[in-house]
Amino acid sequence: MSDNENYEAAVQSASTEVASFEEQGKGLLGHFHHALHATPSLVPLIVLLSSIVIFGIVVGSNFFSAYALTLILQQVQIVGVLAAAQTLVILTAGIDLSVGAIAVFISVIMGQFTFRYGIPAPAAVICGLAIGTGIGAISGWLVSRVKLPPFIVTLGMWQIVLAANYLYSANETIRSQDIATDAPFLHFLGRTFELGGAKLNLGVVLMVILVAVLAYCLRSTAWGRHVYAVGDDPEAAKLAGVNVNQTLMSVYMLVGFICALAGWVMIGRFGSVSPSATTGTFGNIQSITAVVIGGISLFGGRGSILGAFFGALIVGVFELGLRMAGADAQWTYLLIGALIIGAVTVDQWIRKVSA
Amino acid sequence: MEPILKARGLVKRYGKVTAINHSDFDLMPGEILAVIGDNGAGKSSIVKALCGAVIPDEGEVWLEGKKVNFSSPIDARDAGIETVYQTLAMSPALSIADNMFMGRELRKPGFMGKWLHQLDRPAMEKFAREKLSELGLMTIQNINQAVESLSGGQRQGVAVARAAAFGSKVIILDEPTAALGVKESRKVLELIQDVRSRGIPIILISHNMPHVFEVADRIHIHRLGRRLAIIDPKQHSMSDAVAYMTGAQVPDGVAA
Ligand SMILES: Nc1ncnc2c1ncn2[C@@H]1O[C@H](COP(=O)(O)OP(=O)(O)O)[C@@H](O)[C@H]1O
Numbered sequence: 155m156s157d158n159e160n161y162e163a164a165v166q167s168a169s170t171e172v173a174s175f176e177e178q179g180k181g182l183l184g185h186f187h188h189a190l191h192a193t194p195s196l197v198p199l200i201v202l203l204s205s206i207v208i209f210g211i212v213v214g215s216n217f218f219s220a221y222a223l224t225l226i227l228q229q230v231q232i233v234g235v236l237a238a239a240q241t242l243v244i245l246t247a248g249i250d251l252s253v254g255a256i257a258v259f260i261s262v263i264m265g266q267f268t269f270r271y272g273i274p275a276p277a278a279v280i281c282g283l284a285i286g287t288g289i290g291a292i293s294g295w296l297v298s299r300v301k302l303p304p305f306i307v308t309l310g311m312w313q314i315v316l317a318a319n320y321l322y323s324a325n326e327t328i329r330s331q332d333i334a335t336d337a338p339f340l341h342f343l344g345r346t347f348e349l350g351g352a353k354l355n356l357g358v359v360l361m362v363i364l365v366a367v368l369a370y371c372l373r374s375t376a377w378g379r380h381v382y383a384v385g386d387d388p389e390a391a392k393l394a395g396v397n398v399n400q401t402l403m404s405v406y407m408l409v410g411f412i413c414a415l416a417g418w419v420m421i422g423r424f425g426s427v428s429p430s431a432t433t434g435t436f437g438n439i440q441s442i443t444a445v446v447i448g449g450i451s452l453f454g455g456r457g458s459i460l461g462a463f464f465g466a467l468i469v470g471v472f473e474l475g476l477r478m479a480g481a482d483a484q485w486t487y488l489l490i491g492a493l494i495i496g497a498v499t500v501d502q503w504i505r506k507v508s509a
Numbered sequence: 510m511e512p513i514l515k516a517r518g519l520v521k522r523y524g525k526v527t528a529i530n531h532s533d534f535d536l537m538p539g540e541i542l543a544v545i546g547d548n549g550a551g552k553s554s555i556v557k558a559l560c561g562a563v564i565p566d567e568g569e570v571w572l573e574g575k576k577v578n579f580s581s582p583i584d585a586r587d588a589g590i591e592t593v594y595q596t597l598a599m600s601p602a603l604s605i606a607d608n609m610f611m612g613r614e615l616r617k618p619g620f621m622g623k624w625l626h627q628l629d630r631p632a633m634e635k636f637a638r639e640k641l642s643e644l645g646l647m648t649i650q651n652i653n654q655a656v657e658s659l660s661g662g663q664r665q666g667v668a669v670a671r672a673a674a675f676g677s678k679v680i681i682l683d684e685p686t687a688a689l690g691v692k693e694s695r696k697v698l699e700l701i702q703d704v705r706s707r708g709i710p711i712i713l714i715s716h717n718m719p720h721v722f723e724v725a726d727r728i729h730i731h732r733l734g735r736r737l738a739i740i741d742p743k744q745h746s747m748s749d750a751v752a753y754m755t756g757a758q759v760p761d762g763v764a765a
Pocket residue numbers: 523526527528546547548549550551552553554555
């Protein structure tokens with residue numbers, strides 16, 4: 155054989171070292187880019203901290219008070235919990251428009267089960283959590299088995315659940331005093347406690363624990379890896395040995411469950427149970443806003459739940475800061491709108507793999 | 510000798526397109542079977558029908574003499590059939606280690622793994638690194654880098670390493686060297702022979718005739734959705750094989 159034909163033989167003496175290169179002087183921007191690429195929730199964290207600082211300067215030191223900062227946490231607890239649920243669906247490249255409607259409907263169910271049927275409050279709460287999970291299961295079944303687009307399924311589910319909520323409650327509000335005297339357990343997540351001069355309630359604690367638990371599950375368990383894989387490329391995930399339908403089903407059921415938790419948080423937060431709570435109509439957009447500002451890709455498979463949590467807090471900081479600064483509420487929407495577009499722009503920049 | 514993997518009368522249609530047309534298939538124990546054929550002949554389709562990725566409309570499949578009905582790739586994998594798909598089946602945003610263990614992740618020993626289902630990242634990374642090194646993929650610097658940051662050939666290397674590491678009964682490789690460099694292709698061929706020496710048979714789809722004739726024990730020629738013939742590479746030349754698969758010539762014993 156001539157040398158030419160035997161060119162492959164030269165491979166025998168190939169290097170067996172794992173390649174490594176000296177880190178080039180990438181410059182400050184390069185390192186920053188790399189850090190953002192490795193930790194996607196860093197951007198919303200930076201935005202959150204800098205908006206706190208900016209409002210602190212504009213509004214004055216009042217803004218740094220434990221009171222103001224805990225007020226923000228109190229105000230974002232419902233959206234924060236809904237955003238945690240929304241994150242899961244969006245990671246699978248879906249979207250859930252029914253999150254707020256489920257929360258309101260479940261708050262009504264927990265209230266009415268106690269007051270209409272005389273079921274003990276803890277049992278009514280468990281029933282509500284189960285029904286929320288069941289609603290999620292229906293959406294999950296339609297998405298994974300019937301292969302309908304999540305947008306359509308949850309658009310329909312949003313209307314159905316919201317209408318069911320009005321029909322079932324007969325548009326009737328359960329007053330806060332009645333709950334306090336007859337079924338205080340429904341107010342459980344509204345209980346407050348002092349922590350270093352700050353007043354927190356259990357709903358806030360629930361939100362923080364929920365985000366921490368989900369962050370762990372998404373990062374450190376096989377289920378979490380499957381959620382990302384399904385959102386990234388469902389066909390590849392299926393061929394690689396992921397049970398795609400089961401993963402989607404588990405996500406939608408978990409989302410229903412978390413929305414039901416949000417319903418319970420609502421009772422603690424508002425005191426009363428009202429079928430016409432604005433969460434029913436705006437909860438979906440508010441949660442999607444938090445998720446997008448948090449740097450999670452609407453195309454699925456990328457982003458971290460901590461980002462969505464920071465996203466919810468950013469919205470809370472803007473709302474309170476602008477209110478304390480005496481600005482027109484419309485400024486809040488204007489700035490949030492700019493933030494959404496800005497977040498996606500930054501996301502595109504980070505996405506460049508060259509980092 | 511009974512085939513380890515056998516199929517009879519497989520049919521798969523996509524609307525008006527017939528991808529598999531009453532095709533048979535036989536893989537003998539311990540052999541390297543090359544599958545060659547024109548683009549669109551249905552090579553990928555028939556191997557997918559053998560590994561649960563495509564469910565045939567008609568026909569039957571036997572593994573080690575027992576009839577099997579895989580309803581998903583997971584079933585086939587559990588039965589010991591491992592496949593490198595032409596599309597590679599990787600999740601681009603996830604790391605090399607995550608991809609290698611997709612669907613069969615390792616858990617930490619003890620409480621964290623048993624109760625909290627915590628992944629054993631260090632073990633997964635170490636294993637992934639070893640398998641890549643066996644394949645000579647030394648240019649991959651970081652086992653935790655996202656698969657999307659790898660070159661096409663590196664990705665293919667990771668997919669081959671994954672199949673070779675986990676296949677216990679049959680390994681199917683659908684054009685595994687198409688995007689690989691000289692050195693990596695050679696390593697894959699060595700790996701194929703290495704796997705065979707462990708007694709595991711291999712189905713190799715390839716357009717590279719010199720490679721096919723170098724490693725194959727038998728060559729399955731696929732044409733127009735079905736098996737046209739099986740030839741012995743020692744008794745036919747590369748130009749014979751190309752003539753058969755393109756229809757320029759009909760092998761002996763096959764009705765034209
Ligand atoms: N999912 C699919 N939908 C429709 N047609 C398909 C699909 N998969 C394969 N085909 C068709 O089946 C035929 C065989 O394809 P394939 O098995 O990929 O061939 P090969 O691997 O030999 O190039 C082609 O005509 C292709 O267009």
